[in-house]
Amino acid sequence: MQSLADLTSSSRLTTGDIPPPLVGATTTVVGHHVYVFGGRLVTTRRMTSDIYVLDLRTSIWTRIIESSAPPHAPKPRYFHSTNLWQEYLVIFGGMSTSRNTVDGLCVLNDVVLFHLRTHTWRIIEPGPDSGPHAPKPRYAHLSAVSGGNLIVVGGQDLTNNYVEQINAFDLQTLTWTSSRPCEKHCGAYRSVAMCAQFVSNEQLYPDDAGTEHEKLGSLDSLASPTISIASSSNIRPPNSRGRSFSIGTSGQSEPGSAGIVTHTTPTDTFFTQVSPRPIPPRLSNPIYIYSNYNFADVQRELQVLPPILGKEYPVEDISHKMGGSALPPGLRFPNGAVIGNWAVLGGTYLTNSSQTYSLWALDLNTYQWQRLDTGSVFASGSWNRGVLCYDLNAFVVFGNRERSLVEDYNHRQTNFDHITLIDLESFGIYQPPQLEHSPLAQSVGLSMLNDTGLADMEVLTLDGKRIPCCQRVLATRWPRFNEIFAEASTNNQLRLAASAQQALQQGGGRKGSGASLNSLPPMPLSPSFLASTNPRVLYLPHPYTVAHAFLQYLYTESLTAHPSQLIPQTLSALLVFSRVYGPENLGSLAADQLHRQLGMGTAAMTYEAAALTGRRGLQIRSLKVMILAKKSLMEQKRQGSESASSGGGGSRRGSEAVSVSAQTGGAEIAKGHSGVKADSTTTSRKQSLAPVAPMSMGMTPLGHVAREDSPRRGTEEGSLIDATRRMNI
Structure with missing residues (x-):
């Protein structure tokens, strides 16, 4: 008997250079790849600085950096943090080995940048000139990147005391710019920091602000009524979900001027761009810090750090706003991320009657919790670590189907033999599509569609209605149009040649008939084809409402520009239409x-x-x-x-x-x-x-x-x- 909840997940066996069981390693998503860095080997207790990459499309692991390979690799470590920024993995702190301590351990406060294209290390060690905001060494802390700043929260020192400090590191200048006290005890065992990686439509177009040129976007280039077919090179690739921004450095250049380059491997095999739209330097997102503790009588806390705009910034406690018909249980070593208007949270749930990986979602508009019922996929096995993959709109959980969760938890062990992908869209959780143009630019597009003086062709609908439109808009915004135009032109040329040949053959037996190509009657303009000599009519086998909504989309690249686009029947037809014709x-x-x-x-x-x-x-x-x-x-x-x-x-x-x-x-x-x-x-x-x-x-x-x-x-x-x-x- 299979429940509907079981359809929301799928499990896979991974292959290739599978990482060994690790303690305190980090997992970071870059496009459809997951990077695993560092950790301590369970079998030998040796710390590493290895990097493994998992391709989520093929479930194949590849080891790209070994601890013993580069002569000047960063110190091996575990319970550090790793975040994605532009083309870099940003690693901070953690616990490492030392010859100067009794127990052979030390905690770190260095920043390490790993370039994803060149496989180049850059290490920034705090020194006497680091300023008053340099962080205390720590491990098992929280971190997030927002607005070009690495924010480090809490953690523990070498004596396992909580570090009550929040520090901000400017990734453009490679300097620590601010610090403030942290009133709460935050650590990896009980807390998680979550920040959206992409900019929202509200951030891009707040109250439709901005210059006129920014608002109009590319619509001003479509205003000409001249008939022309746009080059396919001007059309965005189909897998791109939004306009890209240039953030800071590009290519293989390194940020800042300080640091040491210690290892280089000139390859970009595993690098993939993050989509849909990264955050421009001038925009940043808030950081949500969720903590739970006292698991016998669970206490839950939620704090918000606003975008870091200066040295002084408040930390708001919004724990009292959380609610819901059910609340998350005590989750050990929680993992989480923000996608759309949701914060997705997962972690190990252990009681006398239940040992599983539990998944929850918090609506960031209402702060109401919702349990994500994934069926029986986590009912057995050891599932230890979860990450969010934006490209797949899935929450990916690592583990091993055959092992014991309790045993692995007692050793703080993470397994990488199997992965389970949770389809978040089946719960209504996804990254909303981003608008290509501001509301003002969309209104300009609608005005262009309604202006028949700018039209040079017509669309004929299933119910016999005609909609004037501009051929250049269709050619630029709809890649399939160029294929249809070329195909129809070829077909019409063949029809014209066949008709001419038939007429000549029929008139060849009658002396003086004078039949020739020039004497043939003109072909009627059929709505079935775009004639190469008169490309004026395109037939769309849909009612007027659907065809008109489609043209409104082409002129605005939006489905909210006009209320007629939001009729459910129209939306369903457009969904099927886009699958076939884009x-x-x-x-x-x-x-x-x-x-x-x-x-x-x-x-x-x-x-x-x-x-x-x-x-x-x-x-x-x-x-x-x-x-x-x-x-x-x-x-x-x-x-x-x-x-x-x-x-x-x-x-x-x-x-x-x-x-x-x-x-x-x-x-x-x-x-x-x-x-x-x-x-x-x-x-x-x-x-x-x-x-x-x-x-x-x-x-x-x-x-x-x-x-x-x-x-x-x-x-x-x-x-x-x-x-x-x-x-x-």
Whole structure:
């Protein structure tokens, strides 16, 4: 019996140079790679400065730096911290070995930069000229990068006393710039620091501020009515989710002027750019510090460090704002990250009755906690460390399926033999697509679409309506348009040649017929093709509302520029359209809006569109709502039956509150039940979530007229609807 929650996760066996079991190593995500640095070997207790890289697409480990290879590598260490900044891994502190102490141990306060392209080390040791803000040596501390600053919080010294200090290190100038007391005891055993890695739309366009040139973006280059086809080199690659920013140094240059280069390996095999949009130097995000302690009677604390803009900054305690129907239990060695409006938190949960890895999410708008039910994937085995991969929109947990969690926890051991990926989108958690242009620039785009004087072609819709538009906009913003244009031009040339040949053959037997290419009647302008001699009409096999919303997107690169774009039926059609014809960003925007509008009345339609486009997370979340609708319907029927048997007049409540749509195969709740949390009820049969061929939604190829007698829905789509009907939803 498989529950719906089990569909949110998938486990894999890793291969290659698998790291040995380690204590106190760090795991840092860079694109779709995970970098493991340092740690202490469990078997020999030897500390290392090794670097291993895991490709999350192939589940293959590669060791790129060995402790014994470079002559001047940083000191081996464990319980240090590692963060990503631009093209560097930024390592701070930790515990290392020393010949000058009785127990052979020491704690560090150096900063180490590892360049991901060149594999170059740069070490910054605090000295007499480090200033008054140099940090105390520590290990098991917290750290985060925000606005070009490395923020180090708390930790413990060599005698295991808490370090009550917060320090800020400027990564551009390589100097410690500020420090302040830390009122709370923060350490890796009980706390986690979380900061968003990407800039939000609100930060980019606060109250639509900025210069006119910044607002207009690239729209001013599209205002010309001249017909021209843009080069494909001007079009953003399909895997890019947003406009990139140039942050500080680039290429292989090093920040600052201090430090020592100790090892170089000229390769960029494992480096991947972070997407969607990094934070520009002028923008930074707050840092959330979550702590839990006294696990017999769990105490929870939440603090916020604002963006570091100067030497003085407050630390706000917002612990009293946290709430929810359930709160996280005591989590040992918690891991977490911020994605969108959520803070995702995971950690080891140990009691007499339960030993597992527990996953939770905090809504940063309402500060309400939500447990992420991942099914039975963590019910057995030893799962020890979690990281968030933005590229996959997944929380990745490392462990070993065969080992004991209690035994490994007692040794503080982290295993890397297996990984489990949790699909966060199935819980409605994801990084929202970022706007390419400000609201003012979007209004300019809509004005251009409405100005027929700027149009040089038309789009013909399924219901026979025509929409004037600019060919250059389509060619620049929609890469597939150039392919359609070239294909249609070739086809029309072949048709013209065939028609001419046929006419000459027919007139060749009649003397003086004078049949020639010039005497042929002009070809009618068919909406089925873009004629090479008169590229004026493009046929889109969709109703006017969908075609117009698509053009509005091309002119604004947004689905919030006009209310007509936000109709659920239109969004579903745009989602399927983007899967077949692109652009990819259109699909991301449509899926985002479908998530926001997901409810009892839209779940079945959204489920169908998600299945057709292979968006598994959206599909699972829609199915949760559909199951909730079924339970709600059954409960209302039960209440109606009880009311009828007691002589009451409430038997009509169920039929008034719920209407079942046979066309979509789902329940539409007409009244009430808004905001009810979907659960992970076990279904009576295993639900297949395999993607369905996109063309089954009646998608007539662009440039071809849809036959009126052709079925609206394909066989695969019908099977999906039949499946939901069989569930009696």
